[in-house]
Amino acid sequence: MKLLKRVYLGLILFFLYIPIIVLIVQSFNAGKSRAKWEGFSFHWYEELIHDPNIMNALVITLSIAVLAALFSTILGTFAAIGIHAMKRRPQNLMLTLNNIPMTMPDIVTGISLMLLFIFTQVERGFVTMLLAHITFDVPYVILSVMPKLKQMNKHSYEAALDLGATPMYALFHVILPEVMPGVITGAMLAFTLSLDDFTISYFTTNPLVQNLSTLIYSQARKGIKPTMNALSALMFVALLVLLLVVNRRTKEEDA
Amino acid sequence: MEEQRLISLENISKHYDGVTVLDNINLYIRKKEFVTLLGPSGCGKTTTLRIIGGFETADSGRVMFDSKDISGIPPYKRRVNTVFQKYALFPHLNVQDNIAFGLKLKKMPKDEIARKVDYMLDLVNLKGYHKRSVESLSGGQQQRIAIARALVNEPEVLLLDEPLGALDLKLRKEMQLELKAMQQRLGITFLYVTHDQEEALTMSDTIVVMQGGRILQIGTPKSIYDEPQNAFVANFIGESNIFPGVMVRDELVHFCGVDFPCVDSGFGEDKPVDVVIRPEDILLVGEDVGQVTGVIKSVLFKGVHYEMMIDAGHSIWKVHSTTMQPEGSRVGLAVVPFNIHIMHPMEDEKPTEEKAQ
Amino acid sequence: MTNFQVPVWGYWMMGLGFAAFIGLLIAYIRKNRGFRRPIFASPYMLWLVIFTVIPCFLVAYFSFTDPQGNFTLDNFKSFWDSNFNARKAMSPEDLALYESMGLSLDDLGLGRDSINIDTLVFSLWMAFLCTVICLLLGYPAAHIMADREFKLGPTLVILFVVPMWMNFLLRTIALMSLLEDNGLINNVLEWIGVGRQKLLNNIAAVQAGMVYNFLPFMVFPIYNVLNKMDYKLSEAAMDLGCDKWHVFYKVTLPLSVPGVVSGITMVFMPAVTTFYISRLLGGGKVQLFGDLIEAKFLSTSLNEWNVGSALSLLMMILILLSLGLLNKVDPEGEGGGMI
Numbered sequence: 001m002k003l004l005k006r007v008y009l010g011l012i013l014f015f016l017y018i019p020i021i022v023l024i025v026q027s028f029n030a031g032k033s034r035a036k037w038e039g040f041s042f043h044w045y046e047e048l049i050h051d052p053n054i055m056n057a058l059v060i061t062l063s064i065a066v067l068a069a070l071f072s073t074i075l076g077t078f079a080a081i082g083i084h085a086m087k088r089r090p091q092n093l094m095l096t097l098n099n100i101p102m103t104m105p106d107i108v109t110g111i112s113l114m115l116l117f118i119f120t121q122v123e124r125g126f127v128t129m130l131l132a133h134i135t136f137d138v139p140y141v142i143l144s145v146m147p148k149l150k151q152m153n154k155h156s157y158e159a160a161l162d163l164g165a166t167p168m169y170a171l172f173h174v175i176l177p178e179v180m181p182g183v184i185t186g187a188m189l190a191f192t193l194s195l196d197d198f199t200i201s202y203f204t205t206n207p208l209v210q211n212l213s214t215l216i217y218s219q220a221r222k223g224i225k226p227t228m229n230a231l232s233a234l235m236f237v238a239l240l241v242l243l244l245v246v247n248r249r250t251k252e253e254d255a
Numbered sequence: 256m257e258e259q260r261l262i263s264l265e266n267i268s269k270h271y272d273g274v275t276v277l278d279n280i281n282l283y284i285r286k287k288e289f290v291t292l293l294g295p296s297g298c299g300k301t302t303t304l305r306i307i308g309g310f311e312t313a314d315s316g317r318v319m320f321d322s323k324d325i326s327g328i329p330p331y332k333r334r335v336n337t338v339f340q341k342y343a344l345f346p347h348l349n350v351q352d353n354i355a356f357g358l359k360l361k362k363m364p365k366d367e368i369a370r371k372v373d374y375m376l377d378l379v380n381l382k383g384y385h386k387r388s389v390e391s392l393s394g395g396q397q398q399r400i401a402i403a404r405a406l407v408n409e410p411e412v413l414l415l416d417e418p419l420g421a422l423d424l425k426l427r428k429e430m431q432l433e434l435k436a437m438q439q440r441l442g443i444t445f446l447y448v449t450h451d452q453e454e455a456l457t458m459s460d461t462i463v464v465m466q467g468g469r470i471l472q473i474g475t476p477k478s479i480y481d482e483p484q485n486a487f488v489a490n491f492i493g494e495s496n497i498f499p500g501v502m503v504r505d506e507l508v509h510f511c512g513v514d515f516p517c518v519d520s521g522f523g524e525d526k527p528v529d530v531v532i533r534p535e536d537i538l539l540v541g542e543d544v545g546q547v548t549g550v551i552k553s554v555l556f557k558g559v560h561y562e563m564m565i566d567a568g569h570s571i572w573k574v575h576s577t578t579m580q581p582e583g584s585r586v587g588l589a590v591v592p593f594n595i596h597i598m599h600p601m602e603d604e605k606p607t608e609e610k611a612q
Numbered sequence: 613m614t615n616f617q618v619p620v621w622g623y624w625m626m627g628l629g630f631a632a633f634i635g636l637l638i639a640y641i642r643k644n645r646g647f648r649r650p651i652f653a654s655p656y657m658l659w660l661v662i663f664t665v666i667p668c669f670l671v672a673y674f675s676f677t678d679p680q681g682n683f684t685l686d687n688f689k690s691f692w693d694s695n696f697n698a699r700k701a702m703s704p705e706d707l708a709l710y711e712s713m714g715l716s717l718d719d720l721g722l723g724r725d726s727i728n729i730d731t732l733v734f735s736l737w738m739a740f741l742c743t744v745i746c747l748l749l750g751y752p753a754a755h756i757m758a759d760r761e762f763k764l765g766p767t768l769v770i771l772f773v774v775p776m777w778m779n780f781l782l783r784t785i786a787l788m789s790l791l792e793d794n795g796l797i798n799n800v801l802e803w804i805g806v807g808r809q810k811l812l813n814n815i816a817a818v819q820a821g822m823v824y825n826f827l828p829f830m831v832f833p834i835y836n837v838l839n840k841m842d843y844k845l846s847e848a849a850m851d852l853g854c855d856k857w858h859v860f861y862k863v864t865l866p867l868s869v870p871g872v873v874s875g876i877t878m879v880f881m882p883a884v885t886t887f888y889i890s891r892l893l894g895g896g897k898v899q900l901f902g903d904l905i906e907a908k909f910l911s912t913s914l915n916e917w918n919v920g921s922a923l924s925l926l927m928m929i930l931i932l933l934s935l936g937l938l939n940k941v942d943p944e945g946e947g948g949g950m951i
Contacts, residue, residue: 013771013772094660098660103935111671138656159337166331198781
């Protein structure tokens with residue numbers, strides 16, 4: 001029975017991981033063929049670096065992720081502090097609105113934002129993609145900061161005011177230091193989500209401004225080039241490392 | 256007297272989600288006075304404190320400080336400081352930085368801050384704790400730091416919101432004495448909030464008894480204990496027997512089926528009243544000489560005295576006595592006129608019934 | 613694409629909205645006699661209105677208008693009547709003529725381009741199938757891992773979570789390269805003598821892709837609930853005379869319902885709305901509701917955008933209804949906590 005259980009789990013994990021493993025292995029295959037192993041090489045990685053499209057998309061992806069994480073963290077942290085101090089009814093309203101981007105299917109969020117940009121005649125491109133990313137990142141930042149605020153002694157802020165601090169001073173010297181772990185987790189989460197997003201970027205950018213996801217999608221329809229394997233492998237490892245760090249942080253906080 | 260009033264609350268009312276939290280509160284606090292707001296939870300005492308601290312604004316009425324209206328002044332511009340219920344120490348700062356928090360905001364020179372912090376740590380008996388993390392301290396120590404953090408700013412008034420609530424009994428008693436001594440030494444006005452009547456009696460110059468958003472009675476501990484104005488106050492402060500009665504005429508009251516001579520007058524003739532008698536004021540006498548007779552239902556040893564419940568037909572009397580009578584024996588009960596206290600019955604009956612159980 | 617003009621009232625609305633926001637802010641500060649913390653949320657409030665509330669209304673606005681901006685319900689009509697647009701394009705006289713001849717528009721082959729309702733039903737069926745498969749595969753896996761005696765459990769759960777965080781596209785492409793004509797599976801099949809098969813570009817491939825992508829979403833919430841469950845409960849049940857099987861279906865199963873519901877939603881929702889999985893693994897031969905919406909918006913014909921909005925609105929309503937249902941069953945969101 002015990003063995004059976006382990007075999008079962010093993011099979012499911014095998015199903016989940018075999019495509020990824022094969023992909024990573026093939027990224028080191030010297031030849032172009034998927035059928036034959038023609039020896040280990042970094043050939044496709046070299047080609048990857050010299051592909052201007054991919055490098056361009058990488059720069060866009062990273063800069064969007066960094067900027068979106070930065071802005072959404074600032075916006076979200078302040079919002080969380082504000083929402084936390086609200087009375088019940090406006091608080092519930094805000095939390096419901098905040099939930100919309102998280103519960104809506106990505107395709108609907110993407111389309112609704114696209115309609116907004118078209119309606120207001122904003123040329124779709126880097127900026128619109130950034131705005132869209134901030135929009136779907138902020139709820140997650142709020143979600144990470146909120147529990148820290150709830151853990152805080154509810155009189156800490158008042159104590160600071162009582163001792164002569166202005167609200168701004170209290171915010172930066174009392175509240176922020178106390179919720180900092182949540183803020184950092186939120187920022188990392190926003191960065192990862194932004195790095196990872198495809199659907200929303202797809203609808204809020206133009207074909208000339210591509211991030212890695214939309215580039216992969218447009219190329220995948222033409223057929224997979226081996227450079228894509230190399231790119232996928234790199235992205236997987238990068239995300240894995242990031243997530244391990246985020247996970248570590250959350251665990252430490254829980255402990 | 257007028258110029259001694261440091262803080263006065265004028266017609267303060269506050270509603271919260273349709274519930275009246277404070278109902279037309281009028282109160283003044285004199286300089287160097289130790290005033291306690293006493294009442295059960297939800298009576299509005301903490302809200303009153305928070306309005307004075309500036310953390311909440313009243314819906315109507317004014318808060319006067321040194322005869323100036325401070326209703327719209329934010330907390331950081333008020334010359335009062337607060338000791339919060341669960342201390343609210345800043346966990347990311349150490350003891351020294353917590354205490355110096357307010358002084359740094361005033362841009363005080365560093366050496367002066369250091370001197371004051373030393374002095375305060377000395378005052379609260381925590382010498383040498385400068386660098387300790389506040390989270391490593393015990394509840395009592397955290398409490399002292401919270402007091403030091405507030406007092407170091409030399410406030411005109413120190414507001415204390417159930418500061419000893421989280422401490423164990425023995426520590427609480429020690430701290431009560433220390434706080435009182437500190438207040439007298441520094442000559443600062445204290446406004447103290449508690450639901451513990453014993454704490455209020457021990458420490459205060461003036462006690463304000465609150466219930467349901469209203470002030471029921473203001474007075475010295477002794478006057479509140481000896482002359483409660485209604486059954487609620489009588490019950491909340493100390494233990495008491497409260498009987499519904501009728502004032503036959505001045506200095507004669509009828510309750511429990513018997514006429515008792517008393518010393519109160521001015522209630523009118525044949526008027527319903529509440530009669531309060533403290534358990535320690537009831538004398539156990541022989542069956543034949545008592546004003547009332549009854550059977551002892553239960554006896555509890557309470558350390559200093561015995562607490563006996565005596566069934567006198569239609570009423571139950573709680574009696575404290577240093578001598579014990581066995582359960583089941585018949586005894587006579589007597590009360591000297593001076594110890595019978597007559598009160599107007601409460602308009603609002605409900606709390607009386609609840610407390611009378 | 614850019615013939616959308618902001619109507620004059622649009623500018624007025626924007627101006628008024630902004631003024632109202634500033635006014636509210638000032639009123640708030642006045643009323644509270646000074647600065648209060650909820651003010652910190654005001655930038656995000658404005659953001660939410662611009663980037664969440666208004667876009668939702670825009671979807672609704674486009675759903676109920678034609679490209680000229682006039683109110684219409686046509687966008688919804690074409691949803692269930694596949695001949696709607698064809699019929700509209702014809703003159704009433706012609707239409708009467710056809711009908712008098714006993715011909716339907718289907719016979720003329722005019723209505724083939726809009727098969728919206730069929731696509732939705734097919735998407736729901738695919739999503740349903742995917743949810744059932746994920747539940748059947750995922751529940752036992754979660755149950756095994758949540759067993760207290762299985763020391764490896766917590767570690768294995770992380771292994772389930774890791775691919776969930778990997779880019780969906782990459783995962784789908786990985787699966788795609790596995791299923792290719794000269795991919796690993798076909799190589800293995802040839803080697804064992806079965807011969808190469810056509811594995812890509814069919815319904816089964818899309819279904820496999822969906823299960824592959826969404827299985828972790830099922831395992832994780834169920835594991836969460838089972839793991840948090842007090843093991844003393846099953847001990848108590850055994851103490852009261854339950855055998856292992858009874859413990860499972862009298863205690864464990866009912867208590868894990870919130871996790872199951874959460875898992876079902878988390879699989880079903882993205883499964884209904886996905887469009888790239890079918891595009892990549894179905895090779896354009898399998899069309900889901902998400903593909904339909906995407907196609908409407910990729911089209912250059914403006915009318916199609918309004919139809920696409922209407923379809924998005926329907927999807928929004930579908931999702932909101934399911935979420936409402938979920939809230940009823942799992943109000944505390946116990947099964948959640950994906951992050």
